[in-house]
Amino acid sequence: MTRLVMSYEGSDLPTHELADDFVFIGRDPSNHIVVDHPTVSGQHALLLRVGGSCSLKDLDSTNGTQVNSVVVTDAELADGDKIRFDGVTAVFAGHGCKWRSKRAIRKFWTSISI
Secondary structure, three states: OOOEEEEEOOOEEEEEEOOOOOEEEOOOOOOEEEOOOOOOOOOEEEEEEEEEEEEEOOOOOOOEEEEEEEEEEEEEOOOOOOOEEOOEEEEEOOOOOOOOOOOHHHHHHOOOOO
């Protein structure tokens, strides 16, 4: 099962099983994963599973999103990647995700409108 293991300043937060193909992350209660932290935007990021691929898209958040210490707007995810939503960190446990080419993921991102 694919999941996000969340933490803030060394304190563990809930682990989230990622069963859906679209998972919205942010401070607003309408998100699938609600991160109640002032540095996290209302609609911060989107995790997406297409087939066996998993990727992350920053939704123009105020403080940005990092994957393995690199600021990203969209990125393919691999098991063990560290995702930072400004002050909150998550580790992506992507068991069962197979990775597609970056070109296929970019094509998908440009075909949807959020």
